[in-house]
Amino acid sequence: MTSLPGTSPDPLNLEQELAGLAERCDACRHCGLGSSRTQVVVSRGNPKARLMVIGEGPGAQEDETGLPFVGRSGQLLDRMLESVGIDSNRDAYVCNIVKCRPPDNRKPTVLEMAACRPWLERQIALVDPGVILLAGATAVEGLLGIKGGMTKLRGQWRQGEGGSLEGRWLMPIFHPSYLLRNPSKERGAPKWLTWQDLQDVQRRLAQLESSL
Numbered sequence: 001m002t003s004l005p006g007t008s009p010d011p012l013n014l015e016q017e018l019a020g021l022a023e024r025c026d027a028c029r030h031c032g033l034g035s036s037r038t039q040v041v042v043s044r045g046n047p048k049a050r051l052m053v054i055g056e057g058p059g060a061q062e063d064e065t066g067l068p069f070v071g072r073s074g075q076l077l078d079r080m081l082e083s084v085g086i087d088s089n090r091d092a093y094v095c096n097i098v099k100c101r102p103p104d105n106r107k108p109t110v111l112e113m114a115a116c117r118p119w120l121e122r123q124i125a126l127v128d129p130g131v132i133l134l135a136g137a138t139a140v141e142g143l144l145g146i147k148g149g150m151t152k153l154r155g156q157w158r159q160g161e162g163g164s165l166e167g168r169w170l171m172p173i174f175h176p177s178y179l180l181r182n183p184s185k186e187r188g189a190p191k192w193l194t195w196q197d198l199q200d201v202q203r204r205l206a207q208l209e210s211s212l
């Protein structure tokens with residue numbers, strides 16, 4: 001991002017840096033999730049994208065494939081992004097607060113999120129996104145330390161302050177698993193609201209594009 005000069009490596013190094021990061025995550029045992037996972041789930045998508053999507057943590061399909069958001073939630077997320085012209089693999093870099101699957105799909109603990117934080121920090125620094133989409137309450141808590149209902153948090157732009165978040169736009173949205181449980185598309189329903197939020201994200205990305 002233009003407001004953060006010098007934080008991004010040149011594109012040739014970017015690939016190397018990300019490969020190095022993936023290797024270090026694979027070897028990581030900073031928290032207990034490292035020993036119960038099948039494999040680490042670091043990212044998918046385009047590391048040069050202006051948009052980063054951050055979810056909670058890997059589920060069963062992600063743990064099996066090594067890729068984030070590829071199960072039912074991920075497929076819904078992809079379709080919703082697609083509906084506003086965002087291809088999750090071409091136009092976004094997708095990752096999670098924790099890189100290893102919590103057993104029984106429980107939420108990651110505060111300690112696990114803190115243990116995994118350096119990897120996320122590194123991802124943000126390398127990808128240098130202008131906009132970060134936070135999928136669900138755990139992503140908001142994990143990244144910003146804010147606990148609250150998504151009904152209040154979603155749809156409100158936040159400006160990152162300090163450290164790796166300085167100058168970035170953050171948009172909390174409902175987690176797609178919540179939308180799977182609440183499938184109504186009626187005006188005012190969670191799915192409809194999320195669609196408004198994603199349109200807002202698309203507009204912000206277009207603005208950033210045109211101001212480059």
Ligand code: SF4
Pocket residue numbers: 025028029030031032033034035040098099100112115116117119
């Ligand atoms: Fe390391 Fe994060 Fe996996 Fe814990 S969840 S072992 S901190 S990579």
Ligand code: URA
Pocket residue numbers: 055056057058059062067068069070071073074096135
């Ligand atoms: N839910 C998440 O939060 N992340 C994934 O990668 C998959 C499901």
Ligand code: URA
Pocket residue numbers: 135136137138150151173174175176178
């Ligand atoms: N509760 C959550 O934890 N996440 C959502 O996205 C919605 C409700």
